Each structure stands twice: as C-alpha cells, then as structure tokens.
Amino acid sequence: MRKLIWDRGQKDRRGYRIAKSQTPAVSIEKLLGDDYSKDSLDLPEVSELDVVRHFTFLAHHNFSVDSNFYPLGSCTMKYNPKINDVASNMAGFRDVHPLAIEALQGSLEVMYQTQEYLCKISGMDAVTLQPLAGAHGELTGLMLIQAYHRDHGENRDEVIIPDSAHGTNPASAAMCGYKVVEVKSKDGMVDVKELRKKVSNKTAALMLTNPNTLGLFEKDICEIEKIVHDAGGLIYYDGANLNALMGIATPGDMGFDVMHFNLHKTFSTPHGGGGPGSGPVGVKKILEPYLPKPVIVKKEHKVLLDYDRDRSIGKVASFYGNFGVVLRAFVYMTVLGKKGLEDASQMAVLNANYLKVLLEDVLDIPYSQGAMHEFVASSHHQELTALEIAKALLDYGYHAPTVYFPLIVSEALMIEPTETESPETLEEFAKTLKEILKNLETSKNAPHMMFIKRTDEVKAARHPILTRAQMLENK
Numbered sequence: 278m279r280k281l282i283w284d285r286g287q288k289d290r291r292g293y294r295i296a297k298s299q300t301p302a303v304s305i306e307k308l309l310g311d312d313y314s315k316d317s318l319d320l321p322e323v324s325e326l327d328v329v330r331h332f333t334f335l336a337h338h339n340f341s342v343d344s345n346f347y348p349l350g351s352c353t354m355k356y357n358p359k360i361n362d363v364a365s366n367m368a369g370f371r372d373v374h375p376l377a378i379e380a381l382q383g384s385l386e387v388m389y390q391t392q393e394y395l396c397k398i399s400g401m402d403a404v405t406l407q408p409l410a411g412a413h414g415e416l417t418g419l420m421l422i423q424a425y426h427r428d429h430g431e432n433r434d435e436v437i438i439p440d441s442a443h444g445t446n447p448a449s450a451a452m453c454g455y456k457v458v459e460v461k462s463k464d465g466m467v468d469v470k471e472l473r474k475k476v477s478n479k480t481a482a483l484m485l486t487n488p489n490t491l492g493l494f495e496k497d498i499c500e501i502e503k504i505v506h507d508a509g510g511l512i513y514y515d516g517a518n519l520n521a522l523m524g525i526a527t528p529g530d531m532g533f534d535v536m537h538f539n540l541h542k543t544f545s546t547p548h549g550g551g552g553p554g555s556g557p558v559g560v561k562k563i564l565e566p567y568l569p570k571p572v573i574v575k576k577e578h579k580v581l582l583d584y585d586r587d588r589s590i591g592k593v594a595s596f597y598g599n600f601g602v603v604l605r606a607f608v609y610m611t612v613l614g615k616k617g618l619e620d621a622s623q624m625a626v627l628n629a630n631y632l633k634v635l636l637e638d639v640l641d642i643p644y645s646q647g648a649m650h651e652f653v654a655s656s657h658h659q660e661l662t663a664l665e666i667a668k669a670l671l672d673y674g675y676h677a678p679t680v681y682f683p684l685i686v687s688e689a690l691m692i693e694p695t696e697t698e699s700p701e702t703l704e705e706f707a708k709t710l711k712e713i714l715k716n717l718e719t720s721k722n723a724p725h726m727m728f729i730k731r732t733d734e735v736k737a738a739r740h741p742i743l744t745r746a747q748m749l750e751n752k
C-alpha cells in the first residue's frame with residue numbers, strides 16, 4: 278500500500294521558505310482559538326518534493342476522460358476541449374473577485390450570452406445560472422413551481438415521478454417538501470394510462486427526462502404534457518439527457534415549463550469525483566417572476582444585475598453560480614455554434630446505436646428499439662453479474678458503465694459512449710466485453726491489475742472510513 282502523506286512526514290520538515298515579513302507575527306493559535314493549537318491540527322510535515330511526489334502519484338492513479346474511455350451512462354463523460362480551460366484560466370476572468378463582477382461588463386456579458394444560448398437550445402424564455410449542480414437545479418426548479426402555485430392560491434403537495442427516474446428527482450421533491458408519487462413504466466416509457474390515474478388537484482408537477490434514463494424518447498410526450506397541464510400541474514424537464522437533443526428538438530416545444538441543464542455534462546466541463554458543476558434553470562414566462570435574484574438582464578446594451586424582484590424565491594447560491602463552469606460552457610457553445618451542437622447530438626446518438634449493435638450478440642438489451650444517446654444492457658442471462666463485468670473492465674483500462682440503474686432493469690449496465698469517441702474505440706470496447714464474458718474465472722475475481730483489488734462493497738457503504746482518525750482506529 279502506498280504511504281499516505283502523513284507517513285511521509287518528519288517532525289519540523291518544511292516545504293517552503295518565506296522572506297521575513299515587516300508585519301508583526303500573529304500566532305496560528307491566536308487566530309484559531311485555543312481549541313486549534315498547531316499540534317491538534319495533525320498536519321503532515323513534509324518537504325516540497327514529498328508534496329510533488331504525493332500528488333503526482335495520486336494524479337497518475339486518477340481516471341479521467343483524458344486518459345481512457347469513460348462510458349458512464351447518464352453522466353455524459355465527453356471529451357472537454359482544452360480551449361475551455363484556457364479561457365477559464367485567463368487572468369481577466371480568473372482573478373476577478375466575485376464582488377467586482379457587478380462592475381465588469383466582460384464577465385456579465387459572458388453570463389448574459391450563456392443565458393441567451395441556453396434559452397435558444399432549450400426553447401425556454403429565461404435562465405438563471407445560479408444553481409451549482411443538476412440536483413441543485415431540480416430543487417430550484419421545484420421551488421419555482423411551489424412559488425407559482427402558492428401565488429395562485431393553490432395547495433398542491435404531490436410530485437409525480439416515473440420509476441425510471443434518476444434518484445435525485447425524488448430526493449429533490451422530498452427536500453422541497455413534496456410527497457413523491459411514482460408512475461410505472463410500460464415498455465420502458467411512462468405508462469400514460471397509469472399517469473391519468475395519478476394526476477389530481479394535488480399534483481404540483483411531473484418530473485421527466487426525455488430521452489429517459491433507458492435512452493428512449495418518450496413518444497407520448499405531447500399527451501403526457503396535456504394530461505398534467507389539464508390537471509393544473511406543471512412539468513419539469515430533467516435536462517441531464519440534453520446531449521441527445523441539441524439543435525434537434527427542445528423541451529420548450531415539448532411543453533415543459535421548467536428545466537435544469539447540467540453544464541458539466543452536456544456543455545463540457547471535466548466532472549466526476551464530486552465537482553465542479555453548474556445546473557442553470559430555464560423557465561417559461563409564467564415562472565420568470567420567481568427566478569432567483571439577482572437576474573442578469575440587458576438594458577440599452579448594458580448588462581445589469583436586477584435585484585428588484587419582489588416575487589423572487591431569493592438566492593440559491595452565493596454570488597452568481599459557478600462562473601468558471603459557465604465560462605467553459607460559453608466557450609464550448611461559441612466554438613461549436615448551432616450546427617456544431619446539432620452535429621454533436623447526432624454523433625452521440627449514432628455512437629450509442631453503433632455500440633448497441635456491436636453488443637447485441639453478447640448482452641441482452643431489453644428496450645432496444647429507438648435508443649438515443651445511451652442504452653441499457655443487462656447481463657441477467659450471463660454467468661457474470663453487472664458488477665463483475667464492471668470490475669473486469671477496470672483491468673482493461675476502461676471506466677465501468679453505470680450499473681444497477683435504472684432500477685427497472687435487472688443486472689443493468691447503462692452505457693453512454695458520447696459523440697467524442699471514435700468507431701475504433703467502440704469496436705475495441707465491444708471486443709473487450711466479449712473477452713470478459715468468455716474468460717469467466719478471471720473475470721469473476723477482477724480487478725487484478727488495479728491499485729486496490731476487489732473491495733467489500735457492503736462494508737464500504739455501511740462502515741465507511743472517511744477520516745485519518747477513523748483509519749488509525751481501524752489499524
């Protein structure tokens with residue numbers, strides 16, 4: 278086992294030298310109070326070289342799109358062009374204090390234009406950039422819906438969510454104080470008959486992603502929209518699957534009232550491992566008055582922050598959201614343009630369908646008709662579980678697909694190749710999967726080549742060791 282950075286340390290070893298300051302010294306103890314003496318902080322004492330070796334080692338063991346194929350379904354792990362990072366690292370953007378932004382037309386213009394682009398792509402009327410992730414966007418969107426119903430004197434406390442939905446949907450609804458009502462799927466899509474039975478004057482909203490998590494386009498979307506709207510509810514679009522639709526169809530045209538975008542997925546920011554993210558929310562006119570403030574508007578060629586919004590739900594994030602991610606998305610959209618975004622979606626769908634065909638003779642693909650940008654395979658008739666296949670893939674240098682999701686498919690492997698992969702990569706991946714399913718014995722005990730071998734998944738979930746103190750206790 279490689280050493281932790283604490284084990285590399287020696288008492289009083291230092292990694293820096295700072296010139297003597299003219300300012301009188303203030304001790305750390307004085308700044309932090311008595312509870313935090315320098316010794317109680319348990320910081321590793323290491324040289325600069327120790328630090329460099331430690332983080333270089335960690336970086337080499339990090340998995341990323343830049344190193345290998347990453348077909349993690351629903352997460353859209355596409356290649357992120359380096360020009361996005363270059364732009365977000367320009368000093369004029371990077372070094373601006375958030376409080377100074379209000380005076381800077383450049384940064385404000387980036388935010389305003391990004392809102393405009395997102396409105397065009399989605400068919401929505403207005404966008405807020407504040408939410409910091411998809412799930413945060415869901416919560417914000419539901420708060421807007423809540424404010425709307427309250428404003429109209431309505432007391433609606435139910436949100437309808439299909440059984441194929443991403444786990445964040447019911448979680449966000451519950452966090453917003455709603456009762457979650459599940460609607461079953463039929464042939465992988467919302468069962469319209471069931472939906473009719475579930476809507477009532479209690480329905481605040483339906484949450485839906487389209488294409489759904491099986492990668493299928495909800496063909497009855499117009500009927501679904503009518504059923505919910507006729508009952509007085511609104512419909513929320515989970516925009517995580519927008520990568521299938523850019524420039525081709527819009528949630529706005531499908532009748533959705535409010536949605537979130539996952540800029541880090543569809544619009545290309547390196548993500549995974551917990552961040553960074555950005556989940557702007559788009560709304561139709563009826564919800565615009567409730568948007569978080571400040572709202573970024575343009576008046577006479579000047580971009581302004583409008584705080585004068587008496588029906589606003591208030592702020593949902595500090596300052597204006599995750600500016601660095603917004604800037605990356607802005608560059609990405611500007612470079613690709615309308616045609617480029619449309620091409621990206623077409624390629625994403627083509628790649629998913631190509632890989633699906635390559636795998637049809639080894640894995641079961643339960644809802645194979647009309648897959649869009651991703652598809653869900655199942656290993657239920659194979660001798661390997663989805664988990665074993667996922668682990669075996671690691672030895673071949675692949676990130677595993679999403680497994681055991683969506684919940685309505687047993688032994689599910691959810692595969693999303695994205696538009697940025699070549700046909701050769703997809704062919705190689707399919708060949709590897711076939712090999713894994715042939716070499717049963719080796720595959721069952723995989724991974725063999727990884728830094729950490731087979732983990733005890735249950736123990737990791739039930740008794741996670743998350744701090745150094747817990748680790749020392751466990752030794």
Ligand SMILES: *Cc1c(COP(=O)(O)O)cnc(C)c1O
Nearest residue numbers: 351410411412443445515517539
């Ligand atoms: C990723 C995802 C979300 C949540 O987005 P985060 O940015 O991870 O919070 C919601 N719905 C679907 C379908 C997703 O794939």
